[in-house]
Amino acid sequence: DARVTQTPRHKVTEMGQEVTMRCQPILGHNTVFWYRQTMMQGLELLAYFRNRAPLDDSGMPKDRFSAEMPDATLATLKIQPSEPRDSAVYFCASGLVNSRNTIYFGEGSWLTVV
Amino acid sequence: KQEVTQIPAALSVPEGENLVLNCSFTDSAIYNLQWFRQDPGKGLTSLLLIQSSQREQTSGRLNASLDKSSGRSTLYIAASQPGDSATYLCAVDNTDKLIFGTGTRLQVFP
Numbered sequence: 494d495a496r497v498t499q500t501p502r503h504k505v506t507e508m509g510q511e512v513t514m515r516c517q518p519i520l521g522h523n524t525v526f527w528y529r530q531t532m533m534q535g536l537e538l539l540a541y542f543r544n545r546a547p548l549d550d551s552g553m554p555k556d557r558f559s560a561e562m563p564d565a566t567l568a569t570l571k572i573q574p575s576e577p578r579d580s581a582v583y584f585c586a587s588g589l590v591n592s593r594n595t596i597y598f599g600e601g602s603w604l605t606v607v
Numbered sequence: 608k609q610e611v612t613q614i615p616a617a618l619s620v621p622e623g624e625n626l627v628l629n630c631s632f633t634d635s636a637i638y639n640l641q642w643f644r645q646d647p648g649k650g651l652t653s654l655l656l657i658q659s660s661q662r663e664q665t666s667g668r669l670n671a672s673l674d675k676s677s678g679r680s681t682l683y684i685a686a687s688q689p690g691d692s693a694t695y696l697c698a699v700d701n702t703d704k705l706i707f708g709t710g711t712r713l714q715v716f717p
Contacts, residue, residue, distance in 0.1 A: 497650075524703070526704075526705070528707075535707060535708070535709040535710065536696070536707040538704055538705070538706070541703075541704065543703075548703075549704065584650060584651070586651075586705075595641055595653040595656050596653070596705065597653070598650035598651040598652070599650055600648075600649055600650045601649075601650055
């Protein structure tokens with residue numbers, strides 16, 4: 494059963510530390526999204542990639558966040574330095590967007606910055 | 608900028624009731640609209656996808672309609688069950704990006 498895999502599932506870190514979240518998209522999917530979910534803001538799109546190329550990262554704070562796709566099987570989201578306001582659930586999703594199909598979400602990385 | 612709104616924010620109903628969840632969006636130039644379900648502590652699962660050329664989609668007890676010109680979609684849940692308790696989110700596809708509403712938190716009690 495194909496699924497999007499995210500690691501870590503849970504992370505508690507101290508303010509100022511670097512956090513790296515990883516995502517393995519479903520094999521064959523050409524588009525990968527990073528979303529952040531909080532109670533106040535709901536689901537916000539941070540960045541997305543098509544065929545590993547970044548298409549839009551306008552939703553991401555550029556000074557501390559970075560997103561990459563080193564290869565087709567791995568997407569990363571880094572926060573450096575982390576701040577308490579970054580505490581949220583970070584979701585990765587993948588899909589074949591060109592075919593106007595749905596996208597599939599991972600179970601999220603729950604981040605707490607203290 | 609596309610904005611997606613869902614009403615109501617929360618809903619609590621007895622088992623067996625038929626429900627309507629509402630979604631509205633400001634920019635009607637969409638490729639499709641999707642309804643997702645999110646259980647506590649989990650990711651999102653797609654329930655129904657309506658292409659912009661379609662008016663509705665059905666899956667089991669779920670029926671979703673789309674009125675692009677008025678910027679509205681409804682999700683109809685027939686004969687609700689406690690297992691339907693979850694948060695339901697609609698999302699519109701604008702230029703290959705999914706923009707989400709804030710969701711409706713549904714509780715169905717026995």
